[in-house]
Amino acid sequence: MHTIAVTRPHWQTESDDLALAAAARDGDRSAYAVLIARYRGMAFAYALSALGNREEAEDAAQDAFVQAYSAMPRFDPDRAEWAAWFMRIVRNRCRDGLRRRKTRRPAEMPLEIVDEAPGPEAVTMADDRRRVLMQAVAALPEAQRVPLIMHYAAGRTRVEIAHALGVPESTIIGRLAGGLKTLRRRFGGEGLI
Amino acid sequence: MNLVCTCVRRRLAALTASGTEIGPASWLARHLAACPDCSLESRALASLAGDLASARLPEPDEQTFAAAVWRKVDALPAPIRRAVWWQSPGLLAAAAGACAVALWMAREPARVDITEQPHSPGSAVRAAGLAGTVASISPASRPKADLVTPPPAPPVPRVKKPTAAGSRTPAIPKLRPGLNPASARPRRMLASAASSTAGSTVAWSDWGSYYEQKGDYRSAAYAYGMAHSEKRDPTTAFAYGRASEASGDLASAMDRYAAVLEQDGG
Numbered sequence: 375m376h377t378i379a380v381t382r383p384h385w386q387t388e389s390d391d392l393a394l395a396a397a398a399r400d401g402d403r404s405a406y407a408v409l410i411a412r413y414r415g416m417a418f419a420y421a422l423s424a425l426g427n428r429e430e431a432e433d434a435a436q437d438a439f440v441q442a443y444s445a446m447p448r449f450d451p452d453r454a455e456w457a458a459w460f461m462r463i464v465r466n467r468c469r470d471g472l473r474r475r476k477t478r479r480p481a482e483m484p485l486e487i488v489d490e491a492p493g494p495e496a497v498t499m500a501d502d503r504r505r506v507l508m509q510a511v512a513a514l515p516e517a518q519r520v521p522l523i524m525h526y527a528a529g530r531t532r533v534e535i536a537h538a539l540g541v542p543e544s545t546i547i548g549r550l551a552g553g554l555k556t557l558r559r560r561f562g563g564e565g566l567i
Numbered sequence: 568m569n570l571v572c573t574c575v576r577r578r579l580a581a582l583t584a585s586g587t588e589i590g591p592a593s594w595l596a597r598h599l600a601a602c603p604d605c606s607l608e609s610r611a612l613a614s615l616a617g618d619l620a621s622a623r624l625p626e627p628d629e630q631t632f633a634a635a636v637w638r639k640v641d642a643l644p645a646p647i648r649r650a651v652w653w654q655s656p657g658l659l660a661a662a663a664g665a666c667a668v669a670l671w672m673a674r675e676p677a678r679v680d681i682t683e684q685p686h687s688p689g690s691a692v693r694a695a696g697l698a699g700t701v702a703s704i705s706p707a708s709r710p711k712a713d714l715v716t717p718p719p720a721p722p723v724p725r726v727k728k729p730t731a732a733g734s735r736t737p738a739i740p741k742l743r744p745g746l747n748p749a750s751a752r753p754r755r756m757l758a759s760a761a762s763s764t765a766g767s768t769v770a771w772s773d774w775g776s777y778y779e780q781k782g783d784y785r786s787a788a789y790a791y792g793m794a795h796s797e798k799r800d801p802t803t804a805f806a807y808g809r810a811s812e813a814s815g816d817l818a819s820a821m822d823r824y825a826a827v828l829e830q831d832g833g
């Protein structure tokens with residue numbers, strides 16, 4: 375069992391999760407609905423950054439919840455926190471999704487760039503910039519792409535991402551730094567960034 | 568670029584990534600103030616981080632998302648959906664107790680027939696290629712199991728194959744008894760000893776075996792899929808592929824067989 379040396383993030387109230395998971399296992403759908411509402415964003419953020427396709431990501435995140443619901447009797451709270459256990463299912467689901475594809479890497483990340491007071495010209499520039507930047511992000515290795523999108527675009531903290539990916543926070547910082555450096559090298563002389 | 572600049576450049580990305588503020592009195596701040604190149608690099612990284620932060624993930628609608636999850640849950644094969652409540656330790660213990668008595672009264676060992684496998688034309692070739700891989704998995708590596716019977720005791724030791732009118736049955740090479748989870752499973756269901764902390768719950772792979780023996784390949788594929796997501800090994804991947812193939816889901820079957828051949832169990 376992999377132990378993660380990180381402090382518990384604010385979004386994760388594990389005792390509460392365990393109570394909800396126990397109730398869901400006994401057939402309480404409203405308890406599981408709370409878990410869905412709580413982890414929907416994290417599951418979708420991971421799936422989208424891994425798969426790069428909104429429909430596939432939504433499908434994978436939903437399937438992970440279905441699988442976790444069915445597998446609830448196998449969940450052992452002594453061995454893993456619910457969130458870590460669930461996110462492992464999400465990761466496996468996305469891995470299966472990637473395996474079925476011919477190309478593992480998305481062509482472009484389907485993210486939206488938020489600009490302040492855009493006029494028609496600004497919108498065009500934002501679109502160009504968005505396209506180039508998202509293509510560059512999509513071209514990053516998965517290990518760098520996923521934390522980069524989850525942190526900057528999805529607003530997840532490094533600790534949350536560490537939990538979601540089952541790695542220490544220091545690893546997430548290293549991957550974020552690696553992704554930034556790669557993007558910086560790619561656009562170094564072009565004045566894009 | 569001198570040695571100090573190299574050192575600073577290496578730190579800048581990590582500092583940006585960790586969100587660490589550079590103290591105004593630090594040597595790094597003093598260097599950035601004095602070195603235009605490193606200062607430009609620092610601003611470029613901050614700008615890049617800002618651009619990335621201006622991107623927003625589209626969010627799935629909460630109601631639609633939850634409704635889709637429940638729709639999919641309700642579409643599961645009923646026994647698997649029901650497993651959520653009846654696998655709870657209390658109910659399982661009661662059922663296991665009743666079945667243990669029944670087992671003790673009829674403890675004659677079961678004969679297992681491994682000559683028939685669910686298959687489709689062409690599976691013989693794949694099975695022949697995979698047999699070596701599967702046979703190489705040591706029996707000692709399989710989880711220890713104890714004999715606890717879950718509520719619906721599997722009554723059929725012989726594996727049924729899907730009937731396809733007019734299709735000729737190719738010869739299937741025998742896999743080593745004891746290594747093929749579907750064919751070598753005894754009549755009494757095995758429950759994983761690994762889950763003893765929460766009372767014995769039935770392993771997904773055993774469910775897969777059970778449904779496969781009943782000829783319900785769709786449920787078997789689902790159960791093996793669950794087992795596979797919990798523990799990725801070639802044996803489970805192979806069983807998952809076999810059940811998927813028998814249920815007609817050839818795409819998943821090929822995925823699983825490919826995973827076994829890659830020997831990553833994935």
Ligand SMILES: [Zn+2]
Binds near residue numbers: 573575602604605
């Ligand atoms: Zn310098």
